[in-house]
Amino acid sequence: MxxxxxxxxxxxxxxxxxxxxxxxxxxxxxxxxxxxxxxxxxMPPFRQSVMDGYAFTHSIRHQYDIVGISQAGDYSNIKLKSTEAIRIFTGAFVPDDADTVVMQEDVMANKDSILIAAMPEKLSNVRPKGEQxxxxxxxxxxxxxxxxxxxxxxxxxxxxxxxxxKKPKVAILVTGNELIQPGKKLKKGKIFESNSIMLEAALQTIGIQKAKVYRVKDNLKATKKALKGILKKYDIVLISGGISVGDYDFVKEALLQNEVKELFYKINQKPGKPMFFGSKNDTLIFALPGNPASSLTNFYIYVLPAIKNRIGFSEIHKTKVVRKLNSEIKNDTGKTLFLKAKYDETNVTVLNGQSSAMLNTFAVANSLLIVPENIKEYKKGQLVTLLPI
CATH class of the missing domain: 3.90.105.10 (Molybdopterin biosynthesis moea protein, domain 2)
Known part of the structure; x- marks a missing residue:
C-alpha cells in the first residue's frame, strides 16, 4: 500500500x-x-473604424467637405485633403490620410459637409493595424x-x-452480478448500475465524449476474456468493481494474467483504498472501487489528471483552495481522508453522509476536503485544503 x-x-x-x-x-x-x-x-490587417461616423485628419478645423464613403468590406484608396472627410462605418478601412474618426452623434451633417460639434482627441475611434x-x-x-x-x-x-x-479511446468495464441497467425492473437482491453512467459523465467534462461500456459477470474466466479484447483496442481502461479482496473479486488476477504491469495496488486513503493502476504497452488501466463515491473520488484524484496529461494539458491538477473549517474533524485512521464538502468564499462545511456507497452527498458537494494521513485532528476555524470538483 x-x-x-x-x-x-x-x-x-x-x-x-x-x-x-x-x-x-x-x-x-x-x-x-x-x-x-x-x-x-x-489583426486587424488594416486600420479600422471603431464606430459609425466620419474619418478626417485631426486639426483645429471643425468643418469638412464630404468626399466619399467607406463601408465594411470595401477598400477605397481615397486621398484626403486637410479640409476633407469621408463617411465611414464600423469595421471599415480608414484611409491613410485620416487619423481620427468622429462619431456621427457628435456631427451636424448634410450631403456635402459636416460640422463637428464635439471634437474628439486625435487618433480617437481608429483601431490600429495589428492591435490584437x-x-x-x-x-x-x-x-x-x-x-x-x-x-x-x-x-x-x-x-x-x-x-x-489525439483524444484517447476509453473503455469502461463494469463488473458485478448484482447489477442491472436503469430502466429495467428492479428485482430482489439487485441494484441499478450507475458507475458507468457516472464515469461517462465525468469523462465528458474534459472533452471525452464517447466511452465504450462493457459488462461482465463476477468470474475469472469471463473477466480475463473481456479484458483481453479491451486491452488491444483502448488507450485508457477504467474498471468498476472487483478489485478488492472478496471471494468474487477477480479483476486484479485477470489483469495480471493478461500481462498488465502492476504499478501499484491499494492506496493509504479513505475512501478509495482498493485501487489498481497498471499499464500494458501504451494503455493505462485504472481498476476503481465498486462503491460509487470511492470510484468518483479516485477518478478526480487520479484518472482525471492522467487523461489531461495524455491529451496535452499544461496544468493537469486543479488548483486547490484554502478555506476556514466550520467544524471539527478527527482522523484516527492513519489514512488520507477525502471528505465531501461544500465551500463558499470564506468557509467550508463537511457534509453528512460520507459513506463510500453514497452519492447523494457527492451530488451537492463542490469539493473534496483533504485530511493528510499524518493529521489526526482539525479544529473548528482552522484553514484546510480543498480540491474543487
Whole structure:
C-alpha cells in the first residue's frame, strides 16, 4: 500500500502524451494544441473604424467637405485633403490620410459637409493595424486548450487547421452480478448500475465524449476474456468493481494474467483504498472501487489528471483552495481522508453522509476536503485544503 502522493507521482510518470494529428479548426473544440501557433497576418490587417461616423485628419478645423464613403468590406484608396472627410462605418478601412474618426452623434451633417460639434482627441475611434496581434507573433503556445473563443480567434486569422493531441479511446468495464441497467425492473437482491453512467459523465467534462461500456459477470474466466479484447483496442481502461479482496473479486488476477504491469495496488486513503493502476504497452488501466463515491473520488484524484496529461494539458491538477473549517474533524485512521464538502468564499462545511456507497452527498458537494494521513485532528476555524470538483 502506498501513499497518495506516491500514487500521483507514479501515474504522472506513466501517463505519456498521445500521438498528434492535424484537425480542422471547426472540429477542434476541446482539443489541446500540440504546437505553438504563429499569426500569419496582422489583426486587424488594416486600420479600422471603431464606430459609425466620419474619418478626417485631426486639426483645429471643425468643418469638412464630404468626399466619399467607406463601408465594411470595401477598400477605397481615397486621398484626403486637410479640409476633407469621408463617411465611414464600423469595421471599415480608414484611409491613410485620416487619423481620427468622429462619431456621427457628435456631427451636424448634410450631403456635402459636416460640422463637428464635439471634437474628439486625435487618433480617437481608429483601431490600429495589428492591435490584437501582429504578424509572426505567437497566437497560442503549445498545450493550450481550444475553447470557443480560441477557435474564433484562429478563424479570424485565417487559420483552418491545427496540430492537436489525439483524444484517447476509453473503455469502461463494469463488473458485478448484482447489477442491472436503469430502466429495467428492479428485482430482489439487485441494484441499478450507475458507475458507468457516472464515469461517462465525468469523462465528458474534459472533452471525452464517447466511452465504450462493457459488462461482465463476477468470474475469472469471463473477466480475463473481456479484458483481453479491451486491452488491444483502448488507450485508457477504467474498471468498476472487483478489485478488492472478496471471494468474487477477480479483476486484479485477470489483469495480471493478461500481462498488465502492476504499478501499484491499494492506496493509504479513505475512501478509495482498493485501487489498481497498471499499464500494458501504451494503455493505462485504472481498476476503481465498486462503491460509487470511492470510484468518483479516485477518478478526480487520479484518472482525471492522467487523461489531461495524455491529451496535452499544461496544468493537469486543479488548483486547490484554502478555506476556514466550520467544524471539527478527527482522523484516527492513519489514512488520507477525502471528505465531501461544500465551500463558499470564506468557509467550508463537511457534509453528512460520507459513506463510500453514497452519492447523494457527492451530488451537492463542490469539493473534496483533504485530511493528510499524518493529521489526526482539525479544529473548528482552522484553514484546510480543498480540491474543487
Amino acid at each position: 502506498i501513499k497518495v502522493e506516491q500514487a500521483i507521482e507514479i501515474i504522472e510518470a506513466n501517463s505519456k502524451k498521445m500521438p498528434t494529428k492535424l484537425i480542422s479548426v471547426r472540429k477542434a473544440l476541446g482539443y489541446v494544441l500540440a504546437e505553438k501557433i504563429i499569426s500569419p497576418i496582422n 496581434i501582429a504578424k509572426d507573433d505567437i497566437v497560442f503556445e503549445a498545450n493550450t486548450l481550444l475553447t470557443p473563443a480560441a477557435i474564433g480567434f484562429l478563424a479570424s486569422l485565417g487559420i483552418t487547421e491545427v496540430e492537436v493531441y
